[in-house]
Amino acid sequence: MKFVASKLPQHLGQSGWVQMLPPRTPRASLNGTVNVDVVVIGGGFAGLSAARRLSQLDPKLKVAVLEAGEIAEGATGRNSGFIIDLPHEVSSEDYGGGETDERRHDIKVHRMAIALARDLAVEKGWGKDIFDPCGKYNVALGPQGDKHVVSYAKELDKVNEAYRLFDAKEIAAVTGTTSFTSAIFTPGTVIIQPAAYIRGLADSFSGPVRLFENTPALSFERQGSSWCVKTPNGAVNAGKMILANNGQAQNFGIFRGVLLHVYTYASMTEAFDPSLMGGERSWAATPAFPMGTTVRRVKGEEGDRFLIRSRYTYNPTMRVSEGAIERAGRVHDRKFEARFPMLKGVRMQYRWAGAMALTWNGVPAFGEIEPGLFAAIACNGVGATKATASGIAAAEAALGIDSWLVQVFKGFSAPKRLPPQPFLTIGATANLSMKEWSAGLE
Structure with missing residues (x-):
């Protein structure tokens, strides 16, 4: 054939x-x-x-x-550049739905991927600007997210995985903003500059x-x-x-x-003077609430940048429009301003869409x-x-x-x-919209 x-x-x-x-x-x-x-x-x-x-x-x-x-x-x-060892979303439904042995099983698979990347980083002599085994945060913006953080911590206890809980004051010291209400830190994730x-x-x-x-x-x-x-x-x-x-x-x-063809969207700011805000100059956070917003602060020689990733669309033709990127960008702008009001006037320099294939x-x-x-x-x-x-x-x-x-x-x-069309497009679009609506500012 x-x-x-x-x-x-x-x-x-x-x-x-x-x-x-x-x-x-x-x-x-x-x-x-x-x-x-x-x-x-x-x-x-x-x-x-x-x-x-x-x-x-x-x-x-x-x-x-x-x-x-x-x-x-x-x-x-x-890509957003997270090579994770633990599941991406902080939710007992996503993480604890199966048996404990199954969860350990998944973690072992993830760590085999990290091992390949780590060997490459050692071979190439990369610094933290490309390969940083710094761990990641899952951050909450309110009561819903706070509940997911606590729930996730309980699931990690079941599989004896290390973590640290942060209250609002502690996560503010990391991120430089008082917008986040709590967080959980897991040390096994590697953050990369994906390109x-x-x-x-x-x-x-x-x-x-x-x-x-x-x-x-x-x-x-x-x-x-x-x-x-x-x-x-x-x-x-x-x-x-x-x-x-x-x-x-x-x-x-x-x-x-x-195959379900879903696109996710990201925006990255122009370089800004790091003295404009406190906190650490390099950190990465996924959302506590599913379908929320991923955030990375990226340290650079010309200044720092923020990556904001959120918004999902179902695109069965595997094509995305400039209009879709613009609409997602407006959402990113609102979420950036809500999290980092001290950076008012810092503009987004790059916007893009990336494809995912789901089953x-x-x-x-x-x-x-x-x-x-x-x-x-x-x-x-x-x-x-x-x-x-x-x-x-x-x-x-x-x-x-x-x-x-x-x-x-x-x-x-x-x-x-x-499912057959048009039911698939109607259902997939409605499902993504509902999840994004539920996430709110998260």
Whole structure:
């Protein structure tokens, strides 16, 4: 069977993470035909982590990674930069819904992703501006959030995970604002500059691992015992193939009818004089209330910046408009002003949208879907963590290694079929709107 791309990825808005970095010369696009052992489609967290794991397992393995655009221009470079060990949302419903052993199980998977990232950081000699094992806060803005903070602490007690609770005065000393009413700090999260991280991972490859940028896969098909991937100016023949392009897999007709395409939005301020407010100059916080607002203060040589991320939309066509980014930006402006009134006059410099692929039952789309074709799709949010782990597992599975991690991913149930249209769009849009309304200022 031949799989043909119906359309190529689209990315709107300027990611502040990319704009903060110096220009980078992309790797050359593919021109001609290459023969490799494994071809990886997608140069994000999943694809590049898969390539790194392949090279660790067999340094002589010939690997080709195809990235449709330039590294960090896609969803990875639009990420908020949290590689978490504990669940992202502070809610007993989200965290404590299963058995305690299942929660420990998830944490172990997350920490395997962190281990790969940490090894890379040591290898590259990165400082805290790219890789910072500083932990994260979950912050509350009122009684609802306060209840979730307390509930989360009780769930962490069940699995013997370390944390520290902060009252309003204590979290104000960290954040420099009196807007937050409480918080919980967990020490295991790593904070990254996502564009710098993924660039560094991409540029670490040499020898038998070759990266081709601006090289979209236009089609692929099984030919005898290998896979042939066609690109605009060339082709790759490979014995094994790893599909790590998240929601774009649907454009090849794969996992059609099981992927939910949701976009999240972010804004980043211009650099401001750090003397304008107190608190620590570098910290990261996710919302205590689900669907609330993620905030990061980013220390820089030219001054500090704030990242504000909130707002979600369901986009089944995998296209987002400039108008949607503008509307989300107005929400970000209100939330920024509510949290940091002392920074009145500091403007947003960059705004962007980033795609996520979810499944109805929250499981990855993973495994050998055709002979020699392995999928690491659907991170279901928290992409820096889950996509990295999925990429590692896909690499091991492709080489026939039945590791603990591979067993975990194979053990997930299959993604559930989505309801038919127009009920899906109506339901998904209403659900996102209701959750955002419930979050309020959070």
